[in-house]
Amino acid sequence: MLGIDKVRELTQQILGMSHADQTEVVFTGTDSALTRFANSQIHQNVAETNTDVRIRVVYGKKIGVASSNDLEPEALKRTLDTARAIAQLQRENPDFQSLPAPQPAQTVQAFVERTANYSPEQRAQIVNVFCKKAKAKNVVAAGAFSTTAFEIAAANSLGVFAYHPGTVADLNTVMMADTGSGYAAHTSADASTINPDALADEAIDKALKSRNPQTIEPGEYTVLLEEHAVEDILNFSAFLAFSALAVQEERSFMKGKLGERVMGENVTLWDDGTASDLIALPFDFEGVPRQKVMLIEDGIARGVVYDTLTAQREGKTSTGHSLPAPNSMGPMAMHLQMAAGNTPKRELIKNVARGIWVTRFWYTRPVHPLKLLITGMTRDGTFLIENGEVTRPLKNLRFTTSYLDALNHVRAISRETKLAYNDWSNASRRMPALLIDGFRFTGVTQ
Amino acid sequence: MKDLTGRALNMAQMRGASYADVRIVKRDVQRIAVKNGKVEGLEQDETQGFGVRVIVNGAWGFASSSRLEGKEMDRIVAQAIAIARASAMGKSRDVNIGAPISVQGSYVTPIKIDPFTVSMAQKIDLLLKADAEMRRVPGVKVARAEMAFVRENKIFASTEDSLIDQELVESGCGIVALATDLQTGEVQVRSYPNAGGRNQVTRGYEFVLEQKLAENAARVGEEAVALLKADACPSYDAATIILDSSQLALQVHESCGHPIELDRVLGSEAAYAGTSFLTPEKLGRFRYGSEVVNITADATIVGGLGTFGYDDEGVPAQKTEIVRNGIFVGYLTSRETAQELKLGQSNGTMRADGWSRTPIVRMTNVSLMPGTWAVADLIADTDDGIWMETNRSWSIDDKRLNFQFGTELAWEIKGGKKTRMLKNATYTGITPEFWNACDAVGNEASWVVWGTPNCGKGQPPQIAHTGHGTSPARFRNVRVGVVK
Numbered sequence: 001m002l003g004i005d006k007v008r009e010l011t012q013q014i015l016g017m018s019h020a021d022q023t024e025v026v027f028t029g030t031d032s033a034l035t036r037f038a039n040s041q042i043h044q045n046v047a048e049t050n051t052d053v054r055i056r057v058v059y060g061k062k063i064g065v066a067s068s069n070d071l072e073p074e075a076l077k078r079t080l081d082t083a084r085a086i087a088q089l090q091r092e093n094p095d096f097q098s099l100p101a102p103q104p105a106q107t108v109q110a111f112v113e114r115t116a117n118y119s120p121e122q123r124a125q126i127v128n129v130f131c132k133k134a135k136a137k138n139v140v141a142a143g144a145f146s147t148t149a150f151e152i153a154a155a156n157s158l159g160v161f162a163y164h165p166g167t168v169a170d171l172n173t174v175m176m177a178d179t180g181s182g183y184a185a186h187t188s189a190d191a192s193t194i195n196p197d198a199l200a201d202e203a204i205d206k207a208l209k210s211r212n213p214q215t216i217e218p219g220e221y222t223v224l225l226e227e228h229a230v231e232d233i234l235n236f237s238a239f240l241a242f243s244a245l246a247v248q249e250e251r252s253f254m255k256g257k258l259g260e261r262v263m264g265e266n267v268t269l270w271d272d273g274t275a276s277d278l279i280a281l282p283f284d285f286e287g288v289p290r291q292k293v294m295l296i297e298d299g300i301a302r303g304v305v306y307d308t309l310t311a312q313r314e315g316k317t318s319t320g321h322s323l324p325a326p327n328s329m330g331p332m333a334m335h336l337q338m339a340a341g342n343t344p345k346r347e348l349i350k351n352v353a354r355g356i357w358v359t360r361f362w363y364t365r366p367v368h369p370l371k372l373l374i375t376g377m378t379r380d381g382t383f384l385i386e387n388g389e390v391t392r393p394l395k396n397l398r399f400t401t402s403y404l405d406a407l408n409h410v411r412a413i414s415r416e417t418k419l420a421y422n423d424w425s426n427a428s429r430r431m432p433a434l435l436i437d438g439f440r441f442t443g444v445t446q
Numbered sequence: 447m448k449d450l451t452g453r454a455l456n457m458a459q460m461r462g463a464s465y466a467d468v469r470i471v472k473r474d475v476q477r478i479a480v481k482n483g484k485v486e487g488l489e490q491d492e493t494q495g496f497g498v499r500v501i502v503n504g505a506w507g508f509a510s511s512s513r514l515e516g517k518e519m520d521r522i523v524a525q526a527i528a529i530a531r532a533s534a535m536g537k538s539r540d541v542n543i544g545a546p547i548s549v550q551g552s553y554v555t556p557i558k559i560d561p562f563t564v565s566m567a568q569k570i571d572l573l574l575k576a577d578a579e580m581r582r583v584p585g586v587k588v589a590r591a592e593m594a595f596v597r598e599n600k601i602f603a604s605t606e607d608s609l610i611d612q613e614l615v616e617s618g619c620g621i622v623a624l625a626t627d628l629q630t631g632e633v634q635v636r637s638y639p640n641a642g643g644r645n646q647v648t649r650g651y652e653f654v655l656e657q658k659l660a661e662n663a664a665r666v667g668e669e670a671v672a673l674l675k676a677d678a679c680p681s682y683d684a685a686t687i688i689l690d691s692s693q694l695a696l697q698v699h700e701s702c703g704h705p706i707e708l709d710r711v712l713g714s715e716a717a718y719a720g721t722s723f724l725t726p727e728k729l730g731r732f733r734y735g736s737e738v739v740n741i742t743a744d745a746t747i748v749g750g751l752g753t754f755g756y757d758d759e760g761v762p763a764q765k766t767e768i769v770r771n772g773i774f775v776g777y778l779t780s781r782e783t784a785q786e787l788k789l790g791q792s793n794g795t796m797r798a799d800g801w802s803r804t805p806i807v808r809m810t811n812v813s814l815m816p817g818t819w820a821v822a823d824l825i826a827d828t829d830d831g832i833w834m835e836t837n838r839s840w841s842i843d844d845k846r847l848n849f850q851f852g853t854e855l856a857w858e859i860k861g862g863k864k865t866r867m868l869k870n871a872t873y874t875g876i877t878p879e880f881w882n883a884c885d886a887v888g889n890e891a892s893w894v895v896w897g898t899p900n901c902g903k904g905q906p907p908q909i910a911h912t913g914h915g916t917s918p919a920r921f922r923n924v925r926v927g928v929v930k
Contacts, residue, residue: 032906033529034905034906035532035533036714036717036905037536038713038714038715038716038717039538039712039713039714040538041536041537041538042505042532042533042535042536042537043506043714044506044508044714044804045505045506045507045508045529045530045532045533046508046509046510046529046803046804046906047508047509047510047525047526047529048509048510048511048802048803048906049510049511049512049513049522050495050510050511050512050802051512052493063488064488064489065487065488065489065490066489066490066491066492067489067490067491067492068491068492068493069492069493069494069495069512070492070494070512070514071513079492082490083490085566086488086489086490086566087488089488089565089566089567089570090485090488090570091484091485091570091574093484093485093486094484095484119528119532120507120528120529120531120532120533121532121535123532124532124533124535124536125535127536128535128536131536140713140716142713142716142717143717144717144718144905146905146906172717173717174716174717176716249587249588249624249626250587250626250628250633251588251624251626251633255628256628325487325489326477326479326486326487326488326489327487328479328481328486328487328590362720362843362844363841363842363843363844364841365839365840365841366839367838367839367852367870367872368633368870369633370626370631370632370633371631375839375841375850375852375872376841377841377842377843377844377848379720379843379844396843396844396848398841398843398848398850398874400850400872423905423906423907424902424907442850442874443848443850443874443925444848445843445845445847445848445876446723446847446848446876
């Protein structure tokens, strides 16, 4: 971690060297470590120190981007020269108007020193709790525990400078019994909030209860989707529907629907990068402060997220949801939350005559983006619900169903919510568990 | 660089490592993306750094840094040693990587035209031309064309006296047309030459020129628009399907390549990527597919995206039989997993995503070997079936058994001829049942080695580049169509 002063100096050094019309520098620095366990012992234990400088230069409406992780002065100059050379060879982009101007940004305290200083011994001690508990219950422990400290800065030649340091502690485990498995996970900016005993017990309990699973006929069922299954619904909604670019390209169900009811009245979704109960990042990769954007309010479509380019196309201002340039994905809701309900999670199934309890989904992929039609499998704890009780474990099921349709058939929402962090996209989500009617399962595995 | 690797290895041994290796990797990536007549993305990224892997007290430690300098090397070695000592706190047995391997060698991807020397203007022109051809088709809403080039230089050195340097070069390109009809709620996509608009290989710019993107662009656009009005693929409980070569490549990747990764089989990926149905007792005994199914893992195929000289443990690239006449006979191994099953020396499939990741078992070029059928004969021999081409969606369970794939385009086959175009086709099955239902594989003339540049596995996340050679093949009694 370089700290704000060195990062400011670095970005100013690059901006000072550039003679382009406009220049942007995005800096990221990471110190991360991950301890991985399987077969009830540590089998992979790694650490990484990295930096990245991404430079975007603009000549008129010509744009070039280059990046490097080498911070030596000659490397920075080489990267700037590459970006300049690319820009000068570029065709004009008529949509481009300007990089963003400075705006006041909210500061969010999201850096926890004890997470940043977490040692391999501390991680090993927590992992050993999982391994010992697993051995005692005759199940096999697997999982990963990562601790990360990061710093991000965005600066441009119009005066933008935004800096944010943060930490993430992320632990997940799968406990495997002979014929069943169970999952538990915990994410926080603060590693000291992890309760390894409770997490291990949760996953072991589920693994033991899921032994000797039975087959059930595919069809439409009421489902209790636990929080990590709901996370998948939020991920695909963000990816396929809540981006201004998806709307502009007419591949989002939100196209032409603002102000109309598109989901059940009990569904409210918003994105807020400044929320302290997520892994906050209060500005985007253009340095624009992230606004809280109401996406769905009581089932009514209220908005989508913008970056500078998609906003300028519509004569609007960015909501602070840019990804790093150059970006063909468009803006992204990276801090999506779903409003909690008022029913304790365990009571959600009280009135379910016959349904299916789903712990999490696996390998989900869009089949039809406009319909939010997704296929995937259940994993690590799938159970039959009968007369308000979880009665039997089930073999994993394939579903092929519309998440949009699912969000139109939410019968109840849990009072509790969980935080999840995706280490591929760096998106964090906070979501409740959902009871949904008419969820369509299309196959069973062996 | 030799000074740096020597310094790291010496220090590791002095601090108690019974084994250590160091990799110094520099990777340059150039990406060009054109959308609807505008150059949407033009970037060049470089990353460099090193990773040190050690065994101390019988356990692994790995640390990495982007700062290529002596003092940082010392810090990272010390960190890797400390991590290994922490790993040893809960070990149940010592790591065993088998007999020492000492290799001194080098490898360079054979290319005709270095893609990094071709002018940006020439590349942009080619993409814009293809983009314009697609948009000339009324109804195309979004046209996208892209290229990607990778050059990776890496040095591997170990305490077993291995010293290897490699330069791997990749070239990729493709186009995509998207057509939408909001009134009917249809979105349809056509891609060329591969799904998502990119095929990638370990070759030079000559590969891009051979793809003739602009010459194929109008057809791609026309097919995307035609799909909006095409009939939906009907549902069948037991249909005959023929998969085109590119779709079959992904089928091989998901339902053969992943389950033969021995780290998965032995549980190392259980919490994330999952395990495998191909458990050790099945080796040499299990009927994975019909007699016509022969699968190899071959890291030596010229141009394959999973082609290299040496893996990231310094093991030379090689060819391994995986399925012989339908019987499962081989895994993809690392030095450690090969010892665990007493398979002898590793068959060299350990690869890391750049300098900052530790190597894990990865597919090389896992291929379905050619059969005897000319593609025209395969279609003519099919009375009632569906031809499916170019992947649109893919999903498989964590043991690699239950899969479902969707394709961009399908054709009904009646009386040995392709008849009507079908949209939204999907097929689903259970891996060994499906491969046992394969009754015909296309011949060498239709065999293509496809690249999959986006294979995700591992924690922290790693992307691997894998290759898959396939000809079209026919499968009987397959469940088709679950999309309403």
